[in-house]
Amino acid sequence: MGWRNKGTMVTIGGKVWLAVVAAASIGMSVPCSAGYTVGQAQATTPATAQSKPQSKKAPKTPPKSGTSSAGAGKASGSKTKGASGKARAGASGKTSGSKTTGKKGTASRKRHVVSRKPTAQTIRLTSAFKASELLRPMAQQLAATRSAAAYSGVEAYARQHPGEGAAAAYLALGHAAMLDHRYDDAVGSYRQANVSGTALDDYADCLGAQAAIQGGHGADAYGLLDRFAERHPESIFDASAPVLLANAHLQQNDPQGALKVLVPLVDSAQASHVDFRYALARAYQASGDTAHAASIYSRIYAGFPLSVEASQARTQLQAMNTPPTAAERKVHADQLFNAKRYAEAGEEYHSIERDGSGLSVADHDALLIYAAASDMRLKKISRREVEKLPDTKDDSAALKLYLLAELSRNENDQSAHDALIAQMVRDFPTSRWLEEALYSGGNMYLLKHDAQQATYHYALLVKLFPKSLYAPSAHWRAAWMNYRQHNYAEAARLMEEQIQMFGGGIEIPGALYWRGRIYEDEEKNFGQAANYYRALSGSYINSYYAGLARQRLNVLKTQTASVAPAAALSAVHVPVVPELTGELPENEPHLIKARLLANAALNEYIGPEIQASETSSEWGALAQAEIYASYGETTRAIQSMKHSGISFFSLPLDEVPTVYWKLLFPQPYWADLTASSRKNGLDPFLVASLIRQESEFNAGVVSHANAWGLMQLLPSVGKAAAKKQGIKHFDANMLLNPATNLQLGTLNLREVMDRFGGQAEYALAAYNAGDVPVRQWMEVGDYKDIAEFVESIPYSETREYVQAILRNREIYRALYAVQ
Secondary structure (H helix, E strand, O other), X not given: OOOOOOXXXXXXXXXXXXXXXXXXXXOOOOOOOOOOOOOOOOOOOOOOXXXXXXXXXXXXXXXXXXXXXXXXXOOOOOOOOHHHHOOOOOOOOOEOOOOOOEEEOOOOOOOOOOOOOOOHHHHHHHHHHHHOHHHHHHHHHHHHHXXXXXXXXXXXXXXXXXXHHHHHHHXXXXXXXXXXXXXXXXXXHHHHHHHHOOOOHHHHXXXXXXXXXXXXXXXXXXXXXXXXXXXXOOOOOOOOHHHHHHHHHHHOOOHHHHHHHHHHHOOOHHHHOHHHHHHHHHHHHHOOOHHHHHHHHHHHHHHOOOOHXXXXXXXXXXXXXXXXXXXXXXXXXXXXXXXXXXXXXXXXXXXXXXHOOOOOHHHHHHHHHHHHHHHHHOOOOOHHXXXXXXXXXXXXXXXXXXHHHHHHHHOOOXXXXXXXXXXXXXXXXXXXXXXXXXXXXXXHHHHOOOHHHHHHHHHHHHHHOOOOOOHHHHHHHHHHHHHHOOOHHHHHHHHHHHHHHOOOEOOHHHHHHHHHHHHHHHOOOHHHHHHHHHXXXXXOOOOHHHHHHHHHHHHHOOOOOOOOOOHHHHHOXXXXXXXXXOXXXXXXXXXXHHHHHHHOOOHHHHHHHHHOOOOHHHHHHHHHHHHHHHOOOHHHHHHHHHOOOOOHHHXXXXXXXXXXXXXXXXOOOHHHHHHHHHHOOOOHHHHHHHHHHHOOOOOOOEOOOOOEOOOOEOHHHHHHHHXXXXXXXXXXXXXXXXXXXXXXXXXHHHHHHHHOOOOHHHHHHHHHHOHHHHHHHHHOOOOOOHHHHHHHOOOHHHHHHHHHHHHHHHHHHHHHOOO
């Protein structure tokens, strides 16, 4: 079959846009998706480190304080297990920073947007915005609650504000009706929007067509979608409207009409999108050209395995008696596995094996082992079941050994685990499963504080798999283990190697800082230490370690002699200064439309509308966040800034307009936050930073671990704090009240701080991971300072949590200390 001996997995990720249209596709209809494609991928083998950046990121903390039973902010002193002891102990392997356009290593220039002169279009859009400005809070409430009162309020606004105000109101009503699956009502509202105004007529047409199709009246969509791009130039729906029109024809049993729409576009960019391909295949199938249809369905099934269309394509292939081949199904199952959809992947592996058509004995046996790997991820397989798996002679044999090694790890049988690793090294030295096993083994020993064994596993992984996505974190863990064992010469060598081999990785600030500390503390080369600290502060200026580096520079300032920078420093990435502006182009049509969309609560289209502007790279992040913040969506504003692609933590505060920083580090509920913080003797900026990390200021969030509100408190912790505060008849819903959550959360944080002598680093680690593991880490210590403790935290999530909060506290102080 050609799959068993492939040792490398390649995943090609599709383009994912910051704002993805959130509309459900029902039946054959396609939502107005602005032409963006999400999640295209291909695969040949399952679960390898070289293909899954997200895999084994941890060791994740035991349930985190704000979001889990183990956190000190929730249930202090409770027992926790680090990521179930799984392969989740090293640093994550992500790269720091994001790509941005701009100038390297130069101070940013003050950017001024060159605003267009008003045009007839922008004057019309601005007028529509002003006409509907008072609608925004009502429309947003309707989108959020869809209550009878909210519907009535927006309907009344439409009656009282004829023209563009009514048009925006009817769009809001149509959108809400769509969410409630009342498609006929939606069609009526969109029709009224078209009659009332023209500012958002492309939305009224496209969304109206979608509602008509989903309501089973595809013919009513023809007029709305015909010559769409000609009637609505520069609309974000120009690329997707033909697919919607084709689906309308297909719903009306008119495949020739669909082909007439789609075939002329087969060489366009839109033709590469899965929704276009699926509609085209359906059209060929319905017209009787099953060979052409089957070819397209097969490509969808293999090339877009995570899409809804892939499942639909398989159904159609079976209906035409041309089902996917075993090899195609195997590729599909591999990609499901890599996407962590283990149940679906396992079922597909089992299904291929059960069907058995054309399978050799070796193929059959390999599929059983792949299915077992899925069951292992779901914790649904026993040692006995793994041991009963067939013995093979190809790479699936390495997978079986990996599964046995993981079981031995879970059973705390280190001897058996190490013997299995040794067998894999001997028999399968290039297998991706050895790569997985070595990282998992290193993490296991890290959690057990066995530095020697952890170092062995991490170093061997880097040696055998230098291009692995695990390699940067494994290499850094090996360097750090040597540092902790006082093997300073080897640690220094590895840290320099880290900087040179894995530039841009998230481990680089730590490597720069600790190599500087070795120069300072062990080699007494204060000048070179200062070179490292300056390089760190210059390239990662807002990072946790940059702050520590500046502290060391202050200590060294009277001892430092100038020396030439070490060779490794030439590999340090110079930050890119983006071209950003604090001004917005007020006569930019897409910006005005985005604001108008917020008035109508068509929130999922705000991002795509802004991105449609050719100049949005300079102001789009600001515009999007400001729009979200304007109707109280603080959390979404933070998230849009985080995902903007701007490397904020590598840029000085004064090189990015202040308005960006204040949207990224906002001050909601500030009066209550400062009052509760000061009452409990806490730094308000530390509390704000903790809340930003825990809930992103979403006062109404309840986590999957049953942690509630701003400071993510478990109801049991909230109840205990409420009793101390004299609050009677406590109910968990009280934790969704910002003032109450802050009152109880700051009291709880104060108690955590007191249990750890007021040391913020210990307290934050306990808030995230629980008291018990933190005390264990403290006891195995002999840390020379608190920074060494933080870097030694074995749970990546907890370590990064502590560093992020302390880093962000300093940014809050820099922005608001005078205030």
